[in-house]
Amino acid sequence: DQTVTTSVWLGPQHPVVSGGYQPFVDTVGGNPQAGLDFNLLLGGSLLGPKATLSGVRDGVADIGFVVMSYHPAEFPHGALFGDLAMRARGPYTTAAAVTELTMLHCAPCQDEFKRNGVVYTGSYSTTPYYIIAKKELTTPEDLKGLRMRTPGGAWDRWATAVGGVPVNVPASEVYEAISRNIVDVGLLPIGDFKSYNLFDVATHATMMSVGTFYSNITMALNPDFWGGLSPEQRRVILDNAALAVVGVADAYVKADVEAEATAREAGVQFVEPSEALVAQMNSFREKDLETVLQLARDRYKVEDPEALIKTFNELLDKYDGLFEGKRDDLPAMLAIVKQEIYDKVDVDSYGF
Amino acid sequence: MVQRLDTLLAAIGAAAAALMMLHVVAEIFCRNVLGITLPATLEIVSLYYMPALIFLPLASVERLAGHIDVSFVQEAFPAPVRRVTEVAALTACGLVYGAMGWVGLQEALAKFRIREFLMGEVAVPLWPGRFLVPIGCFAIALVIAVKLATLFRSRKNDAR
Amino acid sequence: MSPLEIGYAGVLALVLLIFLRVPVAIALILPSIVGVWAIIGSRASWGLLRSTPYEIGGNWSLSSIPMFLLMGYVCYHARLTDGLFRASRAWLSALPGGLGISTIAGAAVFSAVSGSTTACAAAMGRIAVPEMIKERYNPGFAASICAVGGTLGSMIPPSIVMIIYGTFAEVPIGQLFIAGIVPGLLSAAMFSLVIILISWLRPDICPPSNSTVTWGDRFRALGDTWPVVLLIAGVLGGIFTGTFSATEAGAVGAFFAIVIALVRGNLTGAILSTAMIETARMTATILIIAIGAALFTRFLALSGVATHFSELAILYATSPLVLVIGVALVYLLLGMFLDPLGIMLLTLPLLLPAFNAVGIDLIWMGILVVKFLEIGLITPPVGLNLFVMQAIVGREASIDRIAKVLVWFILADLCTMALLIAFPSIVVFLPSLLG
Ligand code: NA
Ligand code: NA
Numbered sequence: 025d026q027t028v029t030t031s032v033w034l035g036p037q038h039p040v041v042s043g044g045y046q047p048f049v050d051t052v053g054g055n056p057q058a059g060l061d062f063n064l065l066l067g068g069s070l071l072g073p074k075a076t077l078s079g080v081r082d083g084v085a086d087i088g089f090v091v092m093s094y095h096p097a098e099f100p101h102g103a104l105f106g107d108l109a110m111r112a113r114g115p116y117t118t119a120a121a122v123t124e125l126t127m128l129h130c131a132p133c134q135d136e137f138k139r140n141g142v143v144y145t146g147s148y149s150t151t152p153y154y155i156i157a158k159k160e161l162t163t164p165e166d167l168k169g170l171r172m173r174t175p176g177g178a179w180d181r182w183a184t185a186v187g188g189v190p191v192n193v194p195a196s197e198v199y200e201a202i203s204r205n206i207v208d209v210g211l212l213p214i215g216d217f218k219s220y221n222l223f224d225v226a227t228h229a230t231m232m233s234v235g236t237f238y239s240n241i242t243m244a245l246n247p248d249f250w251g252g253l254s255p256e257q258r259r260v261i262l263d264n265a266a267l268a269v270v271g272v273a274d275a276y277v278k279a280d281v282e283a284e285a286t287a288r289e290a291g292v293q294f295v296e297p298s299e300a301l302v303a304q305m306n307s308f309r310e311k312d313l314e315t316v317l318q319l320a321r322d323r324y325k326v327e328d329p330e331a332l333i334k335t336f337n338e339l340l341d342k343y344d345g346l347f348e349g350k351r352d353d354l355p356a357m358l359a360i361v362k363q364e365i366y367d368k369v370d371v372d373s374y375g376f
Numbered sequence: 377m378v379q380r381l382d383t384l385l386a387a388i389g390a391a392a393a394a395l396m397m398l399h400v401v402a403e404i405f406c407r408n409v410l411g412i413t414l415p416a417t418l419e420i421v422s423l424y425y426m427p428a429l430i431f432l433p434l435a436s437v438e439r440l441a442g443h444i445d446v447s448f449v450q451e452a453f454p455a456p457v458r459r460v461t462e463v464a465a466l467t468a469c470g471l472v473y474g475a476m477g478w479v480g481l482q483e484a485l486a487k488f489r490i491r492e493f494l495m496g497e498v499a500v501p502l503w504p505g506r507f508l509v510p511i512g513c514f515a516i517a518l519v520i521a522v523k524l525a526t527l528f529r530s531r532k533n534d535a536r
Numbered sequence: 537m538s539p540l541e542i543g544y545a546g547v548l549a550l551v552l553l554i555f556l557r558v559p560v561a562i563a564l565i566l567p568s569i570v571g572v573w574a575i576i577g578s579r580a581s582w583g584l585l586r587s588t589p590y591e592i593g594g595n596w597s598l599s600s601i602p603m604f605l606l607m608g609y610v611c612y613h614a615r616l617t618d619g620l621f622r623a624s625r626a627w628l629s630a631l632p633g634g635l636g637i638s639t640i641a642g643a644a645v646f647s648a649v650s651g652s653t654t655a656c657a658a659a660m661g662r663i664a665v666p667e668m669i670k671e672r673y674n675p676g677f678a679a680s681i682c683a684v685g686g687t688l689g690s691m692i693p694p695s696i697v698m699i700i701y702g703t704f705a706e707v708p709i710g711q712l713f714i715a716g717i718v719p720g721l722l723s724a725a726m727f728s729l730v731i732i733l734i735s736w737l738r739p740d741i742c743p744p745s746n747s748t749v750t751w752g753d754r755f756r757a758l759g760d761t762w763p764v765v766l767l768i769a770g771v772l773g774g775i776f777t778g779t780f781s782a783t784e785a786g787a788v789g790a791f792f793a794i795v796i797a798l799v800r801g802n803l804t805g806a807i808l809s810t811a812m813i814e815t816a817r818m819t820a821t822i823l824i825i826a827i828g829a830a831l832f833t834r835f836l837a838l839s840g841v842a843t844h845f846s847e848l849a850i851l852y853a854t855s856p857l858v859l860v861i862g863v864a865l866v867y868l869l870l871g872m873f874l875d876p877l878g879i880m881l882l883t884l885p886l887l888l889p890a891f892n893a894v895g896i897d898l899i900w901m902g903i904l905v906v907k908f909l910e911i912g913l914i915t916p917p918v919g920l921n922l923f924v925m926q927a928i929v930g931r932e933a934s935i936d937r938i939a940k941v942l943v944w945f946i947l948a949d950l951c952t953m954a955l956l957i958a959f960p961s962i963v964v965f966l967p968s969l970l971g
Contacts, residue, residue: 029576029838035704036885067704069837069881075591078483082583083576084834096499097490106495169411180497189411190497192418194596196699197781199709204778221708323499389816390809393602400603400787404780423594429602430593430827433820442821443559444923446916448936450557465558472562472569479586509590512820 025061028249031085033068033076038219040089041066043275044148044242044268051264058260077244081141086249090142093176093239098140100324101126101133101332102239105147107316108333109178109235110309113340115273116347116357118149121339122238123269124365129335132327143245143375145265146365148272151280152233153179156210156217156226158202163298170208173201175237179211181315182234185308195220202226214287215279223290232297232305242268250375258371266361274354378522379439385515386436392428396421416500423494423505431512434473438519463527470520477513484510539575543839546571547873550832554917564828564918568835575838584834592830593823596783597696601655602819603786607767607793608659609811612666614797616767619760621667626757629745633735635671636681636742637728639664643685644724647692649771649789651699651782653876653913654822657686657921661928669932674741676937677734679925680914683938684727684945686921687910690876692720694775694782697876697906704884705891707898711967715899716906718962722955723907726948734944741941763796821927825920826875833878842870842882850890859894860901860957863887864908871912875920879909903963904956911949914942 030049034040049062071079076088077095092102105122112118123146126133137144153175155161161170168187174180183190188209193201198216201207203225210216210226211234217223243265250258288294297305320329346364350356403417437443450461484506492503537545546567553563565585572581592598611617620642621635628634643660650656661682668678690697693713702709735742771789774780780788797803836842845866853859870879891901913921916939926935956962 036888037704037706063840065837066885067881069842069878069885070834072591075587078583078587082579082586084572084580084583084838093495095492096495097487097492103495171407171413177495177497184497189407189413191407191413192416192496193781194418196597196696196703197783199699199702200694200781203710204775204781206778206781218706219703221702221706221710224708224710386813386816389820390812393606393812393815393819396599397603397606397787397790400599400784401791404784404788408779418596421599422596426595426599426602427590427593429816429819430823431589431820433816434824437817437821440817442817442927443561444821444825444926445557445559446554446935447557448934449555461556465556465562468553468558468566469562472565475569475582476565476585476589479582480589483586483590505594506590509593 025059027061027063028087029070029085030062030064030087031070031076031079032064032066032089033071033073034089035067039215039275039279040148040242040272043278044272045089047271048243048264048267051267052260055260058257060257060260077140077142080244080246083246083248086246087243090241090244091239092241093237095140096324099136100320100326101130101136103324104316104320104326104329104332106176106237106239107178107319108336109237109239110182110305110312111333111336112149112152112236112238113344114351115149115151115236115276116270116351117340117343118236118238119147119269119273120343120347120357120361120365121336122147122149123361124339125332125336127365128368130332137375138247141247142241143247143250144241145243145245145262146269147238147240148242148269148276149238150236151213151215151273151276152236153211153213155230155232155234156202156212156222156228157208157230158205158225158227160228160293160295161209161230162295162301164301164304167209167301171206172209172211173198173207174211178235178312178316181312182305182308183211185312186304198222199225213276213280215276215283217287217292218279218283223287223292226292228293228295229287230295230297230301232301234305242272245375247375255371262366262369262371263362265366266358270354270357270361274357378518382435382439382515382519385432385512389429389433392425392432396425396429399425415498416494416496419494419496419500419502423502424508427505427508431508432515434512435515435519438516438523459531463524466520466524466527470517470524473513473517473520477510477517480506480509480513537574539839540841540844542571542574543836543841546832546835546839547841550873551917560918560923561824561828564825564832568828568831571835572838584831588831588834589827592827597651598823598826600650600652600783600786601658601822602815603790604650604652604655604659605662605818606811606815607786607789608662609814610790610793610797610808611764611767612662613807613811614793614800614802616763616793616797616800617663617667619757619762620764621664623754623757623761625671625745626749626754629749631732632744633728633731633742634745635668636673636677636731636735639668639681640685640688640724640727640731643682644688644692644720645768647688647720649768649775649782649785650689651694651696653686653689653697653910654920654924655786656689657683658818658822658924658928660685661925665925665929671745672743674933674941675929676933677741677941679929679933679938680941680945681727681731682928683914683921683925683942684949686924687913687949688720688724690906690910691716691723691903693717695906697880697909698902700877700880701884701902701905704880705888705898705902707902711899712902714967714970715903715963718966719903719907719952719956722962723949723952726952727945730944730948734941763800767792767796818927822920822924825923829875829878829918829920833874833882836874836878837882842874842879843886845870846883846886850886853890853894856894856896857957859890860896860904864904864953867905867908868911868915871909872915873918874912876909876912879912880905897960897964899967900960900963904953907949907953907956911946911953914946
């Protein structure tokens with residue numbers, strides 16, 4: 025069997041690993057017809073967050089997890105998706121829509137992947153980011169002057185728009201930053217209560233989505249590795265690639281449910297936003313679209329961002345419809361994504 | 377000439393240390409007193425000051441024989457063997473730093489061509505920091521080359 | 537050759553190169569490039585060499601190292617710490633090895649400010665080693681005291697190593713921090729015991745203080761300790777009030793040191809520029825080794841050596857105790873060649889499920905892991921604290937001389953480790969008390 029070096033810079037408990045890579049490796053590696061053995065290296069022991077892109081390109085790893093928003097110059101379209109964080113829907117819908125858009129309807133995206141020496145096989149979406157803090161924050165006034173730990177671009181603009189101060193804190197310091205009041209607010213998925221052990225430091229979560237993160241290539245493949253596989257092996261990989269899309273989204277949802285239960289037990293208050301805050305968010309989202317389009321055109325040099333956003337919205341509607349009533353049924357959603365996206369990919373030409 | 381170059385690079389590294397201190401302290405002051413934040417402090421510290429501090433002083437450390445090695449085994453060798461290992465070790469260092477500088481230069485040029493940047497509230501250009509790696513590595517390779525040349529010249533003189 | 541065999545050959549090559557006096561950084565990088573070339577191919581090995589140096593160097597959490605160095609250098613050159621050492625000499629003159637013990641105590645205080653072992657060792661080394669040499673301590677002994685004192689940096693909170701372990705194991709970082717306090721103080725006490733022992737047995741390397749000190753002298757000496765007290769109070773206060781993070785604390789510390797020196801009137805342009813240049817050179821010396829260690833970690837990840845070790849430990853683990861001892865052996869072995877971060881990244885994904893399977897308390901295990909990793913920093917042939925001290929003392933003591941004295945402290949650490957394994961309540965008592 026061929027050994028496939030697989031590198032994820034996240035830990036074994038992270039949804040990307042527990043919901044995506046681990047089941048993928050178990051399924052494909054356990055399929056004797058595939059003839060592939062996986063060497064799954066976690067936690068950045070092989071490639072760190074920013075080195076994964078070049079590492080996969082150079083064949084240090086055959087498969088790796090790439091965050092496109094870390095490389096806006098390399099991935100203009102990926103950067104655009106990062107900026108559109110607030111236009112996302114639920115994690116399943118968003119993940120499926122962005123994956124179909126990128127795989128089937130975005131030729132310039134595919135050019136980008138070729139230029140950077142990776143083969144794209146899908147993107148996951150996180151669950152919504154909420155406002156996590158040490159006090160009740162429900163109105164726009166509550167947020168004025170607060171220091172906010174944001175995940176980047178679009179969120180920085182929102183934080184500034186509500187009168188807050190965006191602060192860049194690396195993931196390794198989130199716990200310390202919140203526990204010592206270096207930041208007042210963390211914009212994080214609820215599941216991060218568990219990943220960063222915030223149960224004993226944060227006391228309130230405001231349940232208003234401030235967007236989700238999906239500017240990633242969950243499994244980026246080295247082109248030579250991809251080209252060296254037989255068409256059958258490529259088929260097996262694509263047949264299971266949906267795990268990296270809805271599988272990860274599902275792990276995020278489950279992590280959120282589990283973390284929320286534990287947080288409630290620990291006495292964390294889950295509060296609803298005031299109407300004024302919701303209205304502020306809605307009006308920011310619309311106003312920010314102009315900024316996003318301008319950035320896409322002038323800075324990232326994306327040719328026709330409007331058309332892309334239009335297709336994205338249509339796909340969001342499409343998957344909202346297809347997933348209706350099936351959000352508890354992971355196998356059904358995996359089958360839908362496989363049928364709608366991966367079955368339409370020609371393994372003899374894709375990625376070459 | 378080479379000595380002036382490595383001293384200059386070390387001085388730039390020292391300036392980076394001073395700037396890093398002032399920048400971080402200014403950020404803390406703005407955050408706590410003025411309620412604003414200096415954009416991209418974390419990126420500038422990590423991707424400009426740190427590479428400057430790590431790579432630029434390498435040559436100066438080499439000239440002052442400050443790079444850490446373990447000498448007690450080698451010192452027990454007879455003088456001719458010691459001489460051979462010394463030349464071999466220096467050559468290995470020169471080649472590795474030369475290679476690191478060369479691939480680092482390729483990387484820097486690639487990032488320059490796409491004008492690498494990072495997006496926060498404002499866009500921060502990143503590619504200039506990439507050039508600190510090849511500059512530092514080539515400089516130390518140069519110092520090593522001069523050392524090797526001196527070593528060979530002195531051996532010729534010994535032979536005569 | 538199989539990747540595993542290439543991995544072991546690489547470890548062998550590393551040791552060989554180090555003994556042939558190839559600088560440690562290059563001794564780490566060379567086998568990594570050749571090894572990755574042999575396992576995957578040239579493109580991958582050039583690729584790693586191309587991206588790793590900038591990736592590892594451009595790291596926010598490493599930025600505390602040059603800043604704490606700068607603080608230490610300013611303190612030393614502007615003589616801010618003189619008063620403190622005069623006072624500790626006056627107060628501890630009757631105690632054998634008093635100056636060494638006060639260095640350990642200083643390192644413990646410094647550990648409460650810094651999350652990094654290396655920063656702690658480097659700053660303490662610059663300040664305390666010359667003082668001890670002045671008291672006619674053997675330079676190797678003085679250096680080894682600072683090298684082990686530095687290892688308190690990761691055990692006494694805050695601690696970068698604990699944050700990484702906590703994130704991997706998903707255990708509360710706050711509880712890990714609290715759990716580290718008692719083992720940290722226990723380690724400091726054991727080190728002090730070793731110093732007392734050595735000063736009794738070997739007056740040639742740790743001479744007794746023969747000055748007679750009156751109580752008046754003692755109280756007068758307290759007067760001039762204010763610069764350091766103020767400095768430490770300012771930095772600790774800032775961390776605990778959340779004014780700045782532990783990573784930012786180094787920059788604030790350096791800034792305070794400069795301001796205090798300015799106020800006392802003993803700061804000149806020459807002192808400042810010397811401190812800056814020394815900081816730059818020392819940062820380059822230390823962190824180029826860290827880059828080498830990162831490359832070597834990647835090479836070992838590809839070759840599967842660390843995985844192989846961990847699997848062996850798990851395979852023979854018939855009981856929790858055997859697993860813990862097995863893990864200790866794996867970490868002590870890997871600790872000879874790798875840095876703490878690399879060891880954790882390579883082994884934790886495999887070991888954590890095994891810990892869970894046999895029902896080991898993950899907080900307790902976390903503290904043990906920190907202890908194992910800290911020992912690795914002072915064991916030859918690759919021990920970053922050892923190298924830092926060598927760089928500070930320079931020609932006055934070679935690595936083997938430092939390492940010879942360090943054996944005593946490593947034995948003390950092994951005793952501490954045995955105590956922590958035999959009596960888990962030393963670790964878990966405090967966190968359970970506080971919730
Ligand atoms: Na500490
Ligand atoms: Na070691």
